[in-house]
Amino acid sequence: MDNLAAPAENRPYHHGDLRRALVAAARRILENEGPAALSLRAVAREAGVSPAAPYHHFKDKNELLEAVAHEGWEALDAAMTKARADAKTPRERMTALGVGYVYFARDNPALYRVMYDRSRDKDALPDHMNKSPDSAYCQVRDTILERTSGDAPTDIDVELSTIAAWCAAHGLAEMSGFKQFTALKEALGGEEAFLRAVLEHLGMFARVNAD
Amino acid sequence: MDNLAAPAENRPYHHGDLRRALVAAARRILENEGPAALSLRAVAREAGVSPAAPYHHFKDKNELLEAVAHEGWEALDAAMTKARADAKTPRERMTALGVGYVYFARDNPALYRVMYDRSRDKDALPDHMNKSPDSAYCQVRDTILERTSGDAPTDIDVELSTIAAWCAAHGLAEMSGFKQFTALKEALGGEEAFLRAVLEHLGMFARVNAD
DNA sequence: GGCGTTATCTGAACGCTGTCAAGATGATCT
DNA sequence: AGATCATCTTGACAGCGTTCAGATAACGCC
Numbered sequence: 001m002d003n004l005a006a007p008a009e010n011r012p013y014h015h016g017d018l019r020r021a022l023v024a025a026a027r028r029i030l031e032n033e034g035p036a037a038l039s040l041r042a043v044a045r046e047a048g049v050s051p052a053a054p055y056h057h058f059k060d061k062n063e064l065l066e067a068v069a070h071e072g073w074e075a076l077d078a079a080m081t082k083a084r085a086d087a088k089t090p091r092e093r094m095t096a097l098g099v100g101y102v103y104f105a106r107d108n109p110a111l112y113r114v115m116y117d118r119s120r121d122k123d124a125l126p127d128h129m130n131k132s133p134d135s136a137y138c139q140v141r142d143t144i145l146e147r148t149s150g151d152a153p154t155d156i157d158v159e160l161s162t163i164a165a166w167c168a169a170h171g172l173a174e175m176s177g178f179k180q181f182t183a184l185k186e187a188l189g190g191e192e193a194f195l196r197a198v199l200e201h202l203g204m205f206a207r208v209n210a211d
Numbered sequence: 212m213d214n215l216a217a218p219a220e221n222r223p224y225h226h227g228d229l230r231r232a233l234v235a236a237a238r239r240i241l242e243n244e245g246p247a248a249l250s251l252r253a254v255a256r257e258a259g260v261s262p263a264a265p266y267h268h269f270k271d272k273n274e275l276l277e278a279v280a281h282e283g284w285e286a287l288d289a290a291m292t293k294a295r296a297d298a299k300t301p302r303e304r305m306t307a308l309g310v311g312y313v314y315f316a317r318d319n320p321a322l323y324r325v326m327y328d329r330s331r332d333k334d335a336l337p338d339h340m341n342k343s344p345d346s347a348y349c350q351v352r353d354t355i356l357e358r359t360s361g362d363a364p365t366d367i368d369v370e371l372s373t374i375a376a377w378c379a380a381h382g383l384a385e386m387s388g389f390k391q392f393t394a395l396k397e398a399l400g401g402e403e404a405f406l407r408a409v410l411e412h413l414g415m416f417a418r419v420n421a422d
Numbered sequence: 423g424g425c426g427t428t429a430t431c432t433g434a435a436c437g438c439t440g441t442c443a444a445g446a447t448g449a450t451c452t
Numbered sequence: 453a454g455a456t457c458a459t460c461t462t463g464a465c466a467g468c469g470t471t472c473a474g475a476t477a478a479c480g481c482c
Binding site for chain 2: 467
């Protein structure tokens with residue numbers, strides 16, 4: 001979340017850790033000026049090196065953006081962990097995951113956009129999603145399992161529930177800021193009430209089994 | 212869907228209908244070469260005019276893309292109308308809307324991306340969504356109302372249902388092509404079965420009231 | 423019909439971009 | 453100390469969005 005140190009003045013000829021510095025510079029530009037300003041040359045400028053320097057650490061711009069996206073997914077993993085830790089019951093944890101997901105997207109809009117732009121280009125979520133137990137995906141799956149009672153659900157059921165929840169959260173994350181919804185938000189009592197209402201409506205919290 | 216005539220050879224100095232031709236050229240490039248190839252200069256080339264010609268019809272590239280997106284939303288309206296017409300019961304209509312929406316995104320991926328990229332920049336869906344009764348949004352709302360029985364739901368309930376369904380469909384549309392889901396798709400019996408399962412799971416068809 | 427006005431289109435230019443090849447620099451290893 | 457090798461810079465290229473002066477022709481008015 002914060003290897004974002006300012007660019008070093010009086011830098012020696014060899015930077016030392018340019019790769020990390022470039023990713024940090026890219027994230028700084030994303031936060032301060034938005035995705036449109038994120039050119040490879042601007043990143044190099046921000047890091048205080050020449051426009052060609054990044055090519056010694058990344059094959060092309062795309063590869064740099066993938067490193068940025070990777071940090072984004074890790075930050076999302078952390079946000080999900082935190083959201084889950086703050087809630088007491090399984091049901092509350094599920095709610096917290098959904099709301100936390102949307103808040104993450106709202107608070108890091110440019111980063112979130114880079115993350116999904118890369119994913120759409122590859123037609124896949126990052127690989128670690130399926131594997132690392134701390135990944136956001138696995139945390140959603142585990143939280144769904146926590147809430148399961150009675151007969152053990154099939155793997156297919158669990159995966160379906162996880163994917164459905166993820167689609168709902170992503171759709172809401174991309175659209176919850178749209179102006180069309182401001183009236184409804186107020187009618188429901190604010191941003192968070194709106195998010196909870198939509199997520200509840202989508203059955204995110206009432207599936208697989210009971211409470 | 213098809214004002215996409217080939218570029219006119221031996222064109223006179225004044226084109227006659229360059230504005231329409233430019234939008235058509237842009238859609239042709241989107242379909243054939245994808246969103247990355249959609250430069251203003253490429254559109255002008257495709258239309259057979261100089262790089263500066265578009266500026267007499269559009270303020271900038273963004274305005275051209277908005278015209279393209281506008282045609283995209285109209286095409287989506289038409290797809291929703293068709294999906295609804297092909298189904299008999301209200302419940303089937305709702306299913307058909309969801310599946311049809313995702314298919315539209317799958318069949319016009321570049322166009323769909325332009326549509327939502329513009330929307331995110333404006334933080335709003337197109338204006339006509341709220342107004343024109345043929346708009347995709349109003350068709351979803353009306354189909355939800357069709358299925359309502361018993362006490363009349365409040366406006367808030369209806370709007371919430373509509374938005375929730377839209378978020379679910381959009382999320383699924385953006386992610387259904389991801390490689391992570393291929394195994395589940397096969398396990399469920401193919402693409403459409405997968406889409407139906409996720410949409411059903413999201414309660415898209417079981418809310419507001421009964422059948 | 424002829425003429426001026428105006429919309430439309432071209433050509434050339436500017437600064438920006440991503441990328442690459444050739445050369446400068448300096449850390450590391452022997 | 454000297455050679456090697458990764459790292460960084462300089463300079464270049466094509467392509468981009470955009471602007472501006474000038475060419476072209478359609479249109480309205482006499």
